[in-house]
Amino acid sequence: MQLAGATAIVTGASRGIGEAIALALAQRGCRVGLMGRDAEALAGVAARCRATGGQVLAVMADVTDPRRLKEAVDEVARWGGGLSLAVLNAGVGVHRPAVGGEEAARHALEVNFLGAVRTLTTAMPHLLAANQAAVVAVSSLSALIPYRGGGPYAASKAALVAYLRCLRLELAGSAVRVGWVCPGPVRTGMIVNGVPHAKLPRLARLLVPVLSPERVARSVVGLAEGGGGQRVLPFQAAAFAAFARIAPRLAERVELFTGAGEA
Numbered sequence: 002m003q004l005a006g007a008t009a010i011v012t013g014a015s016r017g018i019g020e021a022i023a024l025a026l027a028q029r030g031c032r033v034g035l036m037g038r039d040a041e042a043l044a045g046v047a048a049r050c051r052a053t054g055g056q057v058l059a060v061m062a063d064v065t066d067p068r069r070l071k072e073a074v075d076e077v078a079r080w081g082g083g084l085s086l087a088v089l090n091a092g093v094g095v096h097r098p099a100v101g102g103e104e105a106a107r108h109a110l111e112v113n114f115l116g117a118v119r120t121l122t123t124a125m126p127h128l129l130a131a132n133q134a135a136v137v138a139v140s141s142l143s144a145l146i147p148y149r150g151g152g153p154y155a156a157s158k159a160a161l162v163a164y165l166r167c168l169r170l171e172l173a174g175s176a177v178r179v180g181w182v183c184p185g186p187v188r189t190g191m192i193v194n195g196v197p198h199a200k201l202p203r204l205a206r207l208l209v210p211v212l213s214p215e216r217v218a219r220s221v222v223g224l225a226e227g228g229g230g231q232r233v234l235p236f237q238a239a240a241f242a243a244f245a246r247i248a249p250r251l252a253e254r255v256e257l258f259t260g261a262g263e264a
């Protein structure tokens with residue numbers, strides 16, 4: 002789809018990867034609805050987008066609140082004269098051991114999976130009314146490669162990928178493209194406060210180097226402009242994910258040996 006002149010909504014736009022995506026879209030001439038729960042942070046992102054000449058509207062909504070979510074999506078569509086891109090980015094980094102992780106899994110699924118499903122369901126009537134449209138989600142490398150402590154988070158991100166793969170088939174032949182990116186660790190508050198990547202052994206850090214939010218944003222833009230599908234970042238992680246699919250037991254040994262399977 003063509004981004005210039007289109008209207009997009011970005012969930013979790015108040016910081017981190019969502020902020021970088023909002024800026025990248027605004028710089029390409031897209032009108033952007035910035036969604037999040039933190040009004041002050043959203044206002045800051047809006048100001049930074051406007052400083053680059055972007056047109057943005059900040060809307061407050063929690064992706065776990067279906068009524069408010071619908072109001073916010075409809076508000077962006079009214080403001081933008083329609084909606085042709087939904088970026089499902091809002092998420093929480095919940096890490097717990099798999100045993101006893103039920104509450105954490107519920108929380109991760111509620112925000113990372115059901116929050117994304119609610120957003121796309123709410124946005125879909127608008128997207129189907131557009132000439133060209135796209136749904137792009139920010140999943141995670143954890144959906145493809147297991148690691149210790151990743152159960153709740155990885156399950157929510159894998160569920161999202163499985164769901165979008167089905168959606169992609171259902172929308173084949175329509176004007177709506179479906180894509181998702183599976184990034185390894187990204188330098189945002191989520192890993193600074195959540196996954197202690199810096200504590201990993203050097204070999205593990207080489208195997209899965211930390212990405213910038215801007216790198217992920219470029220990939221989201223590429224998926225929206227192109228045919229959708231899956232992108233895994235960085236290329237070392239994409240190669241390791243392919244290896245893990247073909248030889249899962251060997252990949253497990255590499256993870257345990259290098260410490261890349263820690264969180």
Ligand SMILES: NC(=O)c1ccc[n+]([C@@H]2O[C@H](COP(=O)([O-])OP(=O)(O)OC[C@H]3O[C@@H](n4cnc5c(N)ncnc54)[C@H](OP(=O)(O)O)[C@@H]3O)[C@@H](O)[C@H]2O)c1
Nearest residue numbers: 013015016017018037038039063064091092186187189191
């Ligand atoms: N950082 C990484 O290493 C990494 C790697 C792979 C994938 N990801 C994924 O990338 C996405 C963005 O993460 P990030 O690294 O940028 O984390 P972040 O800096 O913690 O930002 C998370 C964003 O999600 C929003 N959010 C959280 N819960 C929400 C809710 N219930 N309703 C609405 N918005 C909510 C937050 O906004 P408010 O607090 O304002 O609501 C914030 O804008 C997430 O889906 C994450 O799982 C991150």
